[in-house]
Amino acid sequence: MRLLRTSASLLLLGSLVTVGVLFWPANLGGNTTFVSTHGTSMIPRFHAGDLAIVQPAAHYHVGEITAYHSTTLHTVVLHRIVAIHGGRFTFKGDNNNFFDPDHPTADLLVGRLVARIPHGGEYRGLLAKPIVLFPVLAVVFGGFVFGAKRSRRRRARTRIPRHERGSPPRDVPVGSRGGGERRTAVLAVGALATSGAILVAAVVWHVPRTQARVVTQPYRQTATIGYSGAAPRGAVYPDGHLHTGDPMFTKMIHRATVDLHFAFASNGVAHSVRGTSEVVADVSSTTGWHRALVLAARRAFSGDHVDTTARLDLRSLQRIQNAFAAETGLSTPDATLQITWNLHVGGNAAGTRLSADLAPTLTFMLTPVELLPTSAPGGGSPSTAGASVSKTGSAHLAAVGARTFTFWRLRAADGLARRLAILLVALALAATATILALDRRRSARGTAGTLLGRYRYLLVNADSIPPAGRRPEVVVDSMRDLVRLAKLHEELIVHAEESGRHHFALFTDAVVYRYDIPPVARVASRSDDLAKWALAGLEACAAERRRTSHAPLARHARAGAAQRSPDTHIIDEPAALATE
Numbered sequence: 001m002r003l004l005r006t007s008a009s010l011l012l013l014g015s016l017v018t019v020g021v022l023f024w025p026a027n028l029g030g031n032t033t034f035v036s037t038h039g040t041s042m043i044p045r046f047h048a049g050d051l052a053i054v055q056p057a058a059h060y061h062v063g064e065i066t067a068y069h070s071t072t073l074h075t076v077v078l079h080r081i082v083a084i085h086g087g088r089f090t091f092k093g094d095n096n097n098f099f100d101p102d103h104p105t106a107d108l109l110v111g112r113l114v115a116r117i118p119h120g121g122e123y124r125g126l127l128a129k130p131i132v133l134f135p136v137l138a139v140v141f142g143g144f145v146f147g148a149k150r151s152r153r154r155r156a157r158t159r160i161p162r163h164e165r166g167s168p169p170r171d172v173p174v175g176s177r178g179g180g181e182r183r184t185a186v187l188a189v190g191a192l193a194t195s196g197a198i199l200v201a202a203v204v205w206h207v208p209r210t211q212a213r214v215v216t217q218p219y220r221q222t223a224t225i226g227y228s229g230a231a232p233r234g235a236v237y238p239d240g241h242l243h244t245g246d247p248m249f250t251k252m253i254h255r256a257t258v259d260l261h262f263a264f265a266s267n268g269v270a271h272s273v274r275g276t277s278e279v280v281a282d283v284s285s286t287t288g289w290h291r292a293l294v295l296a297a298r299r300a301f302s303g304d305h306v307d308t309t310a311r312l313d314l315r316s317l318q319r320i321q322n323a324f325a326a327e328t329g330l331s332t333p334d335a336t337l338q339i340t341w342n343l344h345v346g347g348n349a350a351g352t353r354l355s356a357d358l359a360p361t362l363t364f365m366l367t368p369v370e371l372l373p374t375s376a377p378g379g380g381s382p383s384t385a386g387a388s389v390s391k392t393g394s395a396h397l398a399a400v401g402a403r404t405f406t407f408w409r410l411r412a413a414d415g416l417a418r419r420l421a422i423l424l425v426a427l428a429l430a431a432t433a434t435i436l437a438l439d440r441r442r443s444a445r446g447t448a449g450t451l452l453g454r455y456r457y458l459l460v461n462a463d464s465i466p467p468a469g470r471r472p473e474v475v476v477d478s479m480r481d482l483v484r485l486a487k488l489h490e491e492l493i494v495h496a497e498e499s500g501r502h503h504f505a506l507f508t509d510a511v512v513y514r515y516d517i518p519p520v521a522r523v524a525s526r527s528d529d530l531a532k533w534a535l536a537g538l539e540a541c542a543a544e545r546r547r548t549s550h551a552p553l554a555r556h557a558r559a560g561a562a563q564r565s566p567d568t569h570i571i572d573e574p575a576a577l578a579t580e
Contacts, residue, residue: 031055031406033110035067035078036121041093042078051120052078054111058208058403060089067110070102076110077102105350186439190432197428201421209403209414216394219266219349223358224388225341227312229256248364248371250314258295260341262306262358269395271349274302278342279310283320283366285335291320295339312339317366335366336374350395360387448502448517451479452495458486459495465505466494468512475514482506482515 035052045065046052054067062081068091070077079100083090089109091100226244231253233240242248248256264273278298284290296310321335343358364371403414412420452459476482486493486506494505502517 031111032114033067033076035076035110037078041096042080043095045094046078046116047118049119049121051117052113053115053117054078055114056109056111058210060084060106060109060112065113066091067113068102068104069108069110070100071104071108072101078113186432186435190428190435194425194428194432197421197425201418201425204405204417204421207403210401217267217269217350218392218394219264219269219271220390220392221345221356221358222263222265222388222390223341223343223360224261225339225360225362226259226387227256227339227362228259229253245373247373248314250318250369250371254313254315256312256314258310258312258339258341258362260306260308260310262301262343262345264304264345266349266395269350271304271347271354271395272302273304273345273347273354274300275343275345275347276300277306277308280340280342281312282338282340283317283335284338285324287330289324310339314371317371318368321366321368337364337366337371338362339364349393352393352395354393356391356393358389358391360389362387448497451502451504451517455479455483455493458483458493459504460492462494462496464496464498465503465514466507468507471507471510471512473512473514475516479504479515482513485513 033054035054037046037050037052038048040048042065052065052067060066060081062084065078065080066089067076067078068089069075077091077100079091079093081089082092082099087105088103089105090103092098093100227242227248228244229242229248231237231240231242236249236252237246242253242256244259258279260277260279262277264271276298277296277300278294279296281293281295282290283293295312296308301308317337325331339362341358341360343360345354345356345358347354363374365374403417405412405414405417476485482493482504485508489506489508491506491508494507496503496505504515504517506513
């Protein structure tokens with residue numbers, strides 16, 4: 001019965017471990033997500049309160065029930081795939097007459113349906129409530145405590161000698177019930193471990209070697225603004241051209257061109273870029289006055305690269321400055337000129353919406369004689385590269401790569417996982433064989449060692465057992481029977497070890513009693529009847545001596561036993577002979 005309970009417990013534990021490995025939750029490092037269903041969109045397959053178990057897949061096909069993250073509802077939706085276009089999935093509930101508004105990409109899919117548990121969501125939600133969870137935990141914990149107490153009481157009862165409980169004790173030699181149960185338990189555990197390892201290996205080797213994954217691909221948007229123009233060749237402009245970073249003297253230069261360049265750079269990201277562009281200028285002074293000018297009206301553009309220009313009239317700026325001085329009566333003040341390219345970028349990159357505002361700006365100090373650039377990117381000195389503004393982003397791409405297995409916080413590539421699975425099976429087999437071999441050796445040594453230590457005060461070690469002569473030899477069933485006979489006869493037991501077998505012999509005047517480890521197979525004979533008759537007669541004599549309480553005889557027996565062996569344990573009362 002104990003073996004059956006142990007095997008059932010091990011089988012249940014192995015089953016729980018296997019289920020845990022296959023359905024470990026995703027929020028704890030696994031690949032399984034549990035979704036509680038709501039509403040009626042999937043009737044008749046699903047009803048409100050059912051529990052869906054989903055796992056990610058390498059590929060998804062039309063007709064599969066799949067869970068995905070809805071950006072509209074901000075929750076996980078479990079519907080059926082009805083179409084796939086351009087890497088986007090179209091979903092629809094079986095009981096709905098319309099399609100889902102979301103068209104998610106592969107990176108938003110949670111996984112396909114693996115199993116359905118009717119009303120599982122209700123039980124899951126019920127157990128999550130403290131008013132239910134705490135009593136359940138208390139009952140489970142109390143059951144463990146009660147079981148542990150019962151086990152301790154059972155072990156405590158087994159420590160009581162069996163003869164005090166009404167039945168004579170028996171030795172457990174090699175190959176008997178104790179060793180057999182232990183080896184059976186080892187075999188059961190080894191079989192479960194090996195089965196689990198084989199199951200893991202089968203899963204690892206069965207799944208495809210590749211899987212769909214989401215790759216984050218960066219992209220960059222850059223907008224640059226500068227200026228250029230023609231200038232009289234001379235000491236100020238040696239090559240006859242105006243470049244970004246050069247001061248613009250109004251006496252020599254009357255017009256300049258504002259150069260604009262936009263670029264969208266990505267590495268293999270499918271994209272579509274469009275937007276609007278506008279160039280404005282703002283003239284302001286320390287008096288608080290400012291004037292806004294439109295250098296290039298707003299217009300739409302599309303494409304990865306945009307090169308355009310705007311016209312800057314320096315004479316118009318001088319006229320505005322002179323009119324300000326004439327109207328206000330103030331001397332012509334130094335003003336600040338800011339030229340800004342307002343760029344709004346839209347479109348999409350790999351299905352991800354693009355939305356960015358770029359506004360590179362050139363700043364000049366405006367005096368009656370020149371426009372002096374005063375700023376550059378980062379706020380440093382004027383630069384010949386102009387002002388530049390960049391923004392980066394990333395797009396999520398669905399790609400196929402080598403499969404990666406994750407358990408808790410451990411990650412292993414497909415090749416490594418396959419090798420580890422085979423190694424796990426080999427280790428389970430090797431561990432089982434090693435434990436069995438060690439248990440066999442321990443069992444062979446354990447019984448003899450236990451008996452030698454327990455009854456050393458009655459043993460005399462010899463190289464071999466002396467011959468019995470004409471006295472009949474009787475093989476007793478256990479060492480305890482041999483010890484009882486030795487105490488009744490007040491004789492010592494001869495012990496010898498030959499070829500790995502331990503022999504114990506008790507020599508009396510009429511019979512030689514023997515016990516061997518491992519036990520020798522024998523057939524019942526008249527010697528057995530003689531041994532039983534002799535043992536019954538000696539017990540009757542011992543009972544008679546207890547009734548008469550012959551104290552001198554007890555003292556004589558103690559003195560004789562002490563002379564024969566210095567390690568002899570003296571029995572204080574004759575009554576102890578019967579209780580042993």
